[in-house]
Amino acid sequence: MSEKRAAALYGWLLRLYPAAFREQYGDEALALFRDRYRDERGLMARTRLWMDLLADLAASVPRERRRFKMGAMALAAHRTGMPSFQVLEDESLRPSMAISGAAVSTVAFCICWILMSHWTWQSRAESDINGVGARAVVTIAAPTGSSEAGRNEKMLAPAAAASGVDPEQVAQAAALNLERYYVDHEAARKIADGLRQRAKAGAYNGAGDGRALAAMLTKDLMALSGGDRALTVNYFEAPLPEGPRAVSAESAARYREAVQAQNCMIRTAEVQPDHVGYIRLDGFPDPGVCEAKARAAMAKINGADAIIFDLRENGGGYPGMVALIAAYLFDHPEYLYNPREATTANSWTRSPVNGNRLAGKPVFLLISPRTRSGAEQFAYDLKALKRATLVGEKTGGAAHSGVFHRIDDHFGMGIPEVRAINPFGEGDWEGVGIEPDVKTPADAALATAEKLAAARAREIDALRRITAR
Amino acid sequence: MARKKFDPLPSAAFQILVALAGEDLHGYGIMRQVQQQTGGRTRLGPGTLYGSIRALLDERLIEEIESGAGSEAERRRFYRLTAAGRGMARAEAERLADLLRAARANNLLEGDRV
Structure with missing residues (x-):
């Protein structure tokens, strides 16, 4: 779409705002749109731009209209005791409104269609790579894949008393992590199957709390793997942060300072x-x-x-x-x-x-x-x-x-990769x-x-x- | 009135005040600055941006200034933080800093491994 046409389309959409707002900021908003359109090129950037604009319209149009109405009502309230009528919008509805409405729906439809086809393709590719198919999609505990996070493992003290622990879910997630990351894939499958069987048989339902469950799982992992001591499940009372631990410039600077001071x-x-x-x-x-x-x-x-x-x-x-x-x-x-x-x-x-x-x-x-x-x-x-x-x-x-690897808010595991x-x-x-x-x-x-x-x-x-x- | 309307201070309004604390900016400049200071997470759309700008102008937390240079078509409205706006942004920043300290104390943010 050329910039001119895109700007014309956005100009239409701007008519959804009350006239007063348009008069005051219509040109500025259009100029801002043009700047963004010029700077953000490529399919993804443009799609995001339109998504942003639609989200912005959805959020701000009702707000501006409400605001406009309140202003008018405040004006009316001055004349107490008398019923009063105010014309809120001084323009009549023009045919172009229907066109802009149609344009909004078309754009929204196109974006949804593009995104849906993109996502379906992506999730299909993912399950092909992992070879675990639907299981990867339903798992509640996606592994983080962060290798840096592991070095912290022993700093958080495990503690007793977990509430709402589902032992079978933890065991299932641990099994899935094993299949994905354990250095020996063949052994991983056997260990994971063993873990799943024990979970299904209810072996972990008797665990009193999170810590006991982690100890039981670790013991079984050791037995099933033939004595791999680095294979562990750990319980943390404090919720584990999500996602990979980022090393920020700030934390790097703090480390530098602390270590130099020592x-x-x-x-x-x-x-x-x-x-x-x-x-x-x-x-x-x-x-x-x-x-x-x-x-x-x-x-x-x-x-x-x-x-x-x-x-x-x-x-x-x-x-x-x-x-x-x-x-x-x-x-x-x-x-x-x-x-x-x-x-x-x-x-x-x-x-x-x-x-x-x-x-x-x-x-x-x-x-x-x-x-x-x-x-x-x-x-x-x-x-x-x-x-x-x-x-x-x-x-x-x-x-x-x-x-x-993070399992959920309270469970993590160590896996040799x-x-x-x-x-x-x-x-x-x-x-x-x-x-x-x-x-x-x-x-x-x-x-x-x-x-x-x-x-x-x-x-x-x-x-x-x-x-x- | 200003206190009541901006209590609590909406996120978009606070972002704009913070963006203007550095320098005077026009609408697009504010949008870019907000995008930068939130690491790309927040992109203010025109409606939200100018809606917030008008509300902030109404409460005299920011003011409009003439851009001076440029042709008529290119002339943009620039905005500047007022003393009241700076005070309000600082109060909000201090409130967030307190919250951050509390989060640290409750181990929400980890220390670094040395």
Whole structure:
């Protein structure tokens, strides 16, 4: 449609407004329409424009007419005691009104028709792709498909007392999520069928509350999957937000600020008189924010003959930072196993690091039950590569390898979506933790490691003197 | 009268006041600004826009100014926030900020994972 014709059509539609409004704002409204028509091109944009206009007419025409009528009635009310008649519209109904009425219906009909055919096509395409047909349409709990949301899972505390929980619905939605996202499709079908059968048999109807139901489902998922600990159903008392968690510029700025205020979680980085480098990391923050600080800390201990990483208070963080620090400990790229991400080029450390002298030096890690997630990855890989001696207590056992999916307001589930190559063994450390090489209470771990590290540093120093001669 | 009519302040009227808090704008400019400040969610149609503008003019929360430049056909009416309009927009913004604080306190908005 040309702009001129479209404007003429909208000009007709404007006649639905009272004359007073038209006189005052008719031209402006038409000018605004022209601007939008010029700026918004393409079928979708134009369709949206007309939809907007019709919605606007439907909302504002009655309002303006009511307003106009009220004004007239207020005028009439001044003459008390006498019946009075007011002519509200000073124009008679012209034949063009019938035409504009016909135009409105035609436009509305066309838009409905276009949208309906579009939607039918889209939903058909969707069910073809998913291969779950009508089930995908009737499910009350569409999975969110957000992988970022999952990292939050353990921060919300599960609590008792759920009202209005339908166990069968939760189980059905969990089964559907499994079929869609679980890394092993064949196994997913079997587990989902098992879950559905148990739900149908009423196995979950006895669950007292949401938390008990989540525990029952998790236990069954573990049994049906043959022991996949990352497969969980979780209950949250506070309603879960809908849709994927967006990372806004604002929250990114807040993170940057908070992490910088904490000196990028680097508490200490120094070389002691006995040539032992001590570095305490309370987290592995985003390398996008902290790369320079992390590199500066590693440079500070570059002259050490043995290194102690204190991870006793390290709750994890970004795999990128784990890889960045681990790179200093090797003179060639080394594969780091990370259960949360599929294997890519980033799974190897970027070793060697220019000017770095730590690649061959003995490494000791201090660990405790509070060493979790990303810190456990660091410990697991260095232990498996026989690159570090772990001193202290068994770690927390939080691999967080399941990606979070929302089931409904109170239920979510963790589903492993990828299977990273683990050259070092079976599975990850979820629920089991990582055993130390030298068992000692976490509080005494530093003293123990210092003795071991100092002895190794002396050996290296002696060797250096011999070769220098 | 103004207080009664705009209590509560309709969403469209508040959006327009906020849009005009930045600069003087004509109708299309207001529409674009509102679209921008709501992340594209709100597109005010001409009827709603000018209906609200007239109501705001009636209550002297905004005023009309001459655009000056341009030919007769291109000359548009620009609108400017009055002191009363600015006060009302600020009061509404403070009310929303209070509500936001309450929402945060009740864990409707999550903190960020660090």
